[in-house]
Amino acid sequence: MEEQPQDEKKSQSRRQSLETREAQDRRRTLSQTPSVTGPTDVSARGSRGSLGAPPSRGSPGLPLSQKSSGAPGSQGSLGAPGEEATEGKPMESVPQMGSQSLHHLVGFVPSDVSMPETYAPMGGSQFGPYQPMDMSSDTFQPEPLLSSSSYLEEDEGSHGPYTIDDPLFRGSYMEPSFGPLDYELPEPEPRELMIQNAKAYLLKTSVKCDLSLYEHLVNLLTKILNERPEDPLAILESMNRTVQQDWFHKKLDTLRDDPEMQPTYEMAEKQKILFLRGAGEGEQEMEEEMLVEQQPVQKCRFWGKILGLQRNYLVAEVEFREGEEEEEEEEAEELVEGAGEGMEGRGEEEGEEDEEKDVDEPPKPTWKPPPVIPREDSRTGANKYLYFVCNEPGRPWTKLPHVTPAQIVNARKIKKFFTGHLDTPIVSYPPFPGTEASYLRAQIARISAGTQISPLGFYQFGEEEGDEEEEGGAGRDSYEENPDFEGIPVAELVDSLANWVHHTQHILPQGRCTWVNPNQKSEEEEELGEEGEKADELEEVEQEIGPPLLTPLSEDAEILQLAPWTARLSCPLCPQYSVAMIRSNLWPGAYAYAIGRKFENIYIGWGHKYSQENFNPTLPPAVQTEYVIGPETMEMADPTVEEEQALKAAQEQALAAAEEEEEDEEDEEDEDADD
Amino acid sequence: MDSESLLLSLELASGSGQGLSPDRRASLLTSLLLVKRDYRYERVLFWGRILGLVADYYIAQGLGEDQLGERKSLYSLNCMEWSLLPPATEEMAAQTAVVKGRFMGDPSHEYEHIEMQRMTEGDRTYEDEVVIQIKEESRLVSVIDQIDKAVAIIPRGALFKTPFGPVHVNRTFEGLTLADSKKLSSYFHFVEPVELKNKSLLEKADLDPSLDFMDSLEHDIPKGSWSIQMERGNALVVLRSLLWPGLTFYHAPRTKNHGYIYVGTGEKNIDLPFML
Numbered sequence: 001m002e003e004q005p006q007d008e009k010k011s012q013s014r015r016q017s018l019e020t021r022e023a024q025d026r027r028r029t030l031s032q033t034p035s036v037t038g039p040t041d042v043s044a045r046g047s048r049g050s051l052g053a054p055p056s057r058g059s060p061g062l063p064l065s066q067k068s069s070g071a072p073g074s075q076g077s078l079g080a081p082g083e084e085a086t087e088g089k090p091m092e093s094v095p096q097m098g099s100q101s102l103h104h105l106v107g108f109v110p111s112d113v114s115m116p117e118t119y120a121p122m123g124g125s126q127f128g129p130y131q132p133m134d135m136s137s138d139t140f141q142p143e144p145l146l147s148s149s150s151y152l153e154e155d156e157g158s159h160g161p162y163t164i165d166d167p168l169f170r171g172s173y174m175e176p177s178f179g180p181l182d183y184e185l186p187e188p189e190p191r192e193l194m195i196q197n198a199k200a201y202l203l204k205t206s207v208k209c210d211l212s213l214y215e216h217l218v219n220l221l222t223k224i225l226n227e228r229p230e231d232p233l234a235i236l237e238s239m240n241r242t243v244q245q246d247w248f249h250k251k252l253d254t255l256r257d258d259p260e261m262q263p264t265y266e267m268a269e270k271q272k273i274l275f276l277r278g279a280g281e282g283e284q285e286m287e288e289e290m291l292v293e294q295q296p297v298q299k300c301r302f303w304g305k306i307l308g309l310q311r312n313y314l315v316a317e318v319e320f321r322e323g324e325e326e327e328e329e330e331e332a333e334e335l336v337e338g339a340g341e342g343m344e345g346r347g348e349e350e351g352e353e354d355e356e357k358d359v360d361e362p363p364k365p366t367w368k369p370p371p372v373i374p375r376e377d378s379r380t381g382a383n384k385y386l387y388f389v390c391n392e393p394g395r396p397w398t399k400l401p402h403v404t405p406a407q408i409v410n411a412r413k414i415k416k417f418f419t420g421h422l423d424t425p426i427v428s429y430p431p432f433p434g435t436e437a438s439y440l441r442a443q444i445a446r447i448s449a450g451t452q453i454s455p456l457g458f459y460q461f462g463e464e465e466g467d468e469e470e471e472g473g474a475g476r477d478s479y480e481e482n483p484d485f486e487g488i489p490v491a492e493l494v495d496s497l498a499n500w501v502h503h504t505q506h507i508l509p510q511g512r513c514t515w516v517n518p519n520q521k522s523e524e525e526e527e528l529g530e531e532g533e534k535a536d537e538l539e540e541v542e543q544e545i546g547p548p549l550l551t552p553l554s555e556d557a558e559i560l561q562l563a564p565w566t567a568r569l570s571c572p573l574c575p576q577y578s579v580a581m582i583r584s585n586l587w588p589g590a591y592a593y594a595i596g597r598k599f600e601n602i603y604i605g606w607g608h609k610y611s612q613e614n615f616n617p618t619l620p621p622a623v624q625t626e627y628v629i630g631p632e633t634m635e636m637a638d639p640t641v642e643e644e645q646a647l648k649a650a651q652e653q654a655l656a657a658a659e660e661e662e663e664d665e666e667d668e669e670d671e672d673a674d675d
Numbered sequence: 676m677d678s679e680s681l682l683l684s685l686e687l688a689s690g691s692g693q694g695l696s697p698d699r700r701a702s703l704l705t706s707l708l709l710v711k712r713d714y715r716y717e718r719v720l721f722w723g724r725i726l727g728l729v730a731d732y733y734i735a736q737g738l739g740e741d742q743l744g745e746r747k748s749l750y751s752l753n754c755m756e757w758s759l760l761p762p763a764t765e766e767m768a769a770q771t772a773v774v775k776g777r778f779m780g781d782p783s784h785e786y787e788h789i790e791m792q793r794m795t796e797g798d799r800t801y802e803d804e805v806v807i808q809i810k811e812e813s814r815l816v817s818v819i820d821q822i823d824k825a826v827a828i829i830p831r832g833a834l835f836k837t838p839f840g841p842v843h844v845n846r847t848f849e850g851l852t853l854a855d856s857k858k859l860s861s862y863f864h865f866v867e868p869v870e871l872k873n874k875s876l877l878e879k880a881d882l883d884p885s886l887d888f889m890d891s892l893e894h895d896i897p898k899g900s901w902s903i904q905m906e907r908g909n910a911l912v913v914l915r916s917l918l919w920p921g922l923t924f925y926h927a928p929r930t931k932n933h934g935y936i937y938v939g940t941g942e943k944n945i946d947l948p949f950m951l
Contacts, residue, residue, distance in 0.1 A: 229846065235847055241847075
């Protein structure tokens, strides 16, 4: 466009002056008659369109004005050779213009209808953010044109400020076949009709929705012009899609709440209460304070977080005040005993009945369930602390029941993910006695026993109380804080594992921390019940011993040549500020850290032990014999006919032989008597 | 996760309990920037951290123009100096499959694996024990590769494919809707598709070729190997892989924030079927 032939300029300027006058005439007529009139309007619109829509970056006016003047210029050049049909040239110049607008083509009106050259001098600054109002006084109003079509009445809002600029400027969206091929007719009337047809086609609503291509393009271009992204051509497709989706999924009314975000807001409301109570406290502590207030708690500590499939568990370790909890325990025990007695009573009755109908009953199996190992009392061993869990901060805390040895033993044999709901049944082999709540408690107990550590010297044993023998060789099970603890330097804590000790009791294979002989209990049962044979069949059980309390970590067993703990400095760059951190390799997720006189343990993980080998589920036991094998339960084949006959013959023979003997004896006796 | 939004991403992914101390974060911010400049990557992702016994590996990945193209992995022991890792090959994968256990933390550490091999000498064939040395570096490379192929995920719509081939970041991605973010089908594996061509034509008819060009998580085996959770009410969706425990993917619905990070021991959870 810029390289117009210089000689054309003179003719162009002459033409332009002519055109100016005609443009003014046109303006007058058009402002009075808002309806669609002639090609002049079209051309004006077209040219305005060419002026109006700027390229994506600044300096819009000038090149466009040059273009538009180029149009008349080229038209002028066309005009100069002669007033021949202008189809040829415009078509040639189409490729020159590249992606110039369709309307630019359409704007190629014959030279008698001049281009509104009055728009050309407008500077680029006017085409920054759209300022239609400034131009409105000078320009035609396409609005009436557009609003005259019924399709667009609801579109006023989406057009927004672009009253002047025709969004159909970007001809690249248009079907390329439209312009050049149809542009055959030189007369304005048919061309005007063509424009109308084109527009009507564009306004046709799509089959799938109420949107027409015209409206969609309007929206798309509006969005692009509003947002002014970099390199819009590259993201064209994405924007296209986004606009389509926006149309279909309208944003919700601002007056109504977004239903999807409700849970978030509720959550936030609940958590806000936590924060209001004190300034500068962490969420967890606030949570625990709430817990503390609801329950008679003496000591409370955040134990950690166990991840689950659907929800996670936040665990708090709590120690109740003396005497508070005992009542609940007693009730529970009474219930258990009552149930036990009831069972025993029924057992006795059945036994009596059995004696009567002994012949008809099938033989009873000899398997007796192994004796139940009693659980540890509260505040001792594995049940030293009480644990509360909640799913998310803000939700109520749930108390977990005490753990029984059977649960711990079983928990060692299975490996299951937690789902996040406490009442999920655990489907496994060997069958776990309890729901997820008990499994969770058992895992917490195992993790605590394995990974609660403190720096050496922080805790010390209480005063010497009696001999160790009284406690059955299980070691001391109580400790207290050492008031003289000075703190171990961080470097030493990291270097040597001997500086850390366990302060929770190790859980024995039996499932308890202190060993209990299961045989003793069964003797009591014998007194109540009838069956006395059991004592003979019980096996000897060995006493189990575990490492005593406060053993250093250096004594921990290795896992297949793998060190059980890894110690690190939290900040190797500045060791004077760093914290000694130690993490467990046996229970991934268990951490302990210490600095100066403070230390803490925490667990965040899935709640499973680490093992290098794959998990092998326990195999089911061998099939047991159903009953005692004895002659009365032994199956024997019935004798066949031959055997019976043979037996009969043998019996007769024996009988005959016996009679002969008797006769002989009688004869002998008679002979003796005769003598 | 993108190194551009490192701090925010670390916050969002911290629900799994793994984080970085402040000094590491600070060093990562600077060093990843330098890596981007030196190697001329388009994007640098902080991939995660593999915990070793003696030291931890910090892994970063650099991407070129094509998001699905070749990825270069770098590792560092102190978050400042990064070394390029060799690309993963099939032989490496086969070789390191026999190594079990934790990573040591020393890249030059060699695992010894004893294998019975048949040797022929003349007419006799006998079996001999051969000790094969496997370097920890190769193990690291193949583990990163396996994790990427198995569990690196990206939400639907975050990338789009151009007809010319390369895959670009979708700058108009506004995030998944809340309903979509709870479904497994809205997440794709961030790797060349494997299952896609096996889909029936009927299924493919509903797909959009510019957005749905990767495998979705729906048909992962074993079923249920992903845990989807919403945190903070509905403001954050977190996916955790159960097959490679330690991989956490987070996404804030209706925003552009998304990313994944792996912090773990680098071992696959083969017991998964027992645990579900």
